[in-house]
Amino acid sequence: MKIILGILATILALIGLGIGGFIFHTLTYFRRSMTAVFRAGFTEKQVSINGSTIHYAEGPANGPPLLLIHGQAVDWQNYARVLPALAAHYHIFAVDCYGHGRSACAPEKYSAAALGQDLAQFIREVVGETAVVSGHSSGGLLAVWLAANALELVRGVVLEDPPLFTTTLPRATKTWNYVDLATTAHNFLASGETDFVAYNAQHSKLFTLFKGLQPKLTKTILDYRAKHPNDPVKVFYMPPVLNELLRGLNNYDPRFGQAFYDGSWNNNFDQAEALARISVPAVLIHTNWQYDADGILMAAMDDKDAEQARSLIPNVQFYKVDSGHGFHFEKPGDFVHIMTNFKKLL
Known part of the structure; x- marks a missing residue:
């Protein structure tokens, strides 16, 4: 429910700018952010x-190399607000x-261990230093897998609201990611449908939270x-x-979500054991959380x-922060502050 309350609060705040300003902000946020990114030299x-x-x-x-790894169903451009x-x-x-x-669809590598191994090789071949x-x-x-393995x-690791311990079955079945994206991806793959964006609009649990607005949103x-x-x-x-969220789904492979549905994401990855082996300076960021009436964790982690x-x-x-799950997107200034302070510890 906090997801919806946050969205509604944003709508009300932006409506204060006027309907025209609200629509302009909504339809141009991405283009404006990416213009700043490329002007910064990316x-x-x-x-x-x-x-x-x-x-x-x-x-x-x-400065020192920084590898940024986005979350599920978005892409590198999700960091646009903090990149400059x-x-x-x-x-x-x-x-x-x-x-x-625009990376490959490689379902055989949709696990923390397999993808982590390729990201380690990326650091070796492309970054060329720690x-x-x-x-x-x-x-x-x-990031946990890389720091441990x-x-x-x-040389340092920043963990921004990771779903630690909550992607492991059977615990995962009582989390928002499982009942929403993972289950929708699983059902889509079994349905014979070919357009995940359209299927998600009709079956995503997220849209049911909008109640009376759901039919209009789905139709839109x-x-x-x-x-x-x-x-x-x-x-x-x-x-x-x-x-x-809708932007990222356009290039999202639902087989990635299936890996969280069937638990294969965690193959050969003991999260507790990996955390204990992190020896470099580390930051852990935890955002807001709550359980709904059905006992579903509406967040990545609880306290x-x-x-x-x-x-x-x-x-x-x-860092315990007052933010939704997408901290760097929702509060970019605060995220940048944490990252610049962290640099002093390296």
Whole structure:
């Protein structure tokens, strides 16, 4: 429910700018953010790692290397709001994970261990020196894997609201990601349908939270998809935080979600054991959380999960932040502040 309350609060705040200003903000946020990114000196590149294409953006060499790993169902551009400011302090490499953005669809590599191995090779071949690794959500789990299993490549790690301990079955079945994206992806793959964006609009649990607005929202998405079948959906009356989710789905492989549904994402990956082996300076960021009436965790972690993670990481700074799950997107200034302070510890 906090997801919806946050969206509604954003809508009300932006409506204060006037309807025209609200629509302009919604429909142009991405273009404006990306214009600033490219003006800051970022370029897009591709490389083949162990036979699979990784698409990434590289910024100017203004500091130690920083590998940014996005969360599920978005892409490297999800970091657009923080990239120009961070580029003044770090040499940034922001990747598209397999099954996202313009990187390869490689379902055999949709596990933390397999994808982590290729990201380690990416650091060796492309970055060329030890890097700070910052990952959001599932990207945070990849950052854990790298810090534990590629010690010689990682000089520091930032874990931005990772779903620690909550992606493991059977615990996962009582989490929002499982009942929403993972289950929708699983059902889509069994349905014979071919357009995941359209299928998600009709079956995603997220949209049921909008109650009376759900039919209108679903129709808006389907109508837009019919007119622009190759483009990310834009909903002019919804704020950027929701449109960003819709944008990422355009290049999302639902087989990635299936890996969270059947638990194969965690093959050969003991999260507690990995956390205990992190020896570099670390940051753990925990955002808001709650359980709904059905006992579903509407977040990546609850306080007990975050505390368990804190107790396992030997050298960690902990930040409890008042934000939704997409901290770097929702509060970019606060995220940049944490990252620039972290640089002083390296």
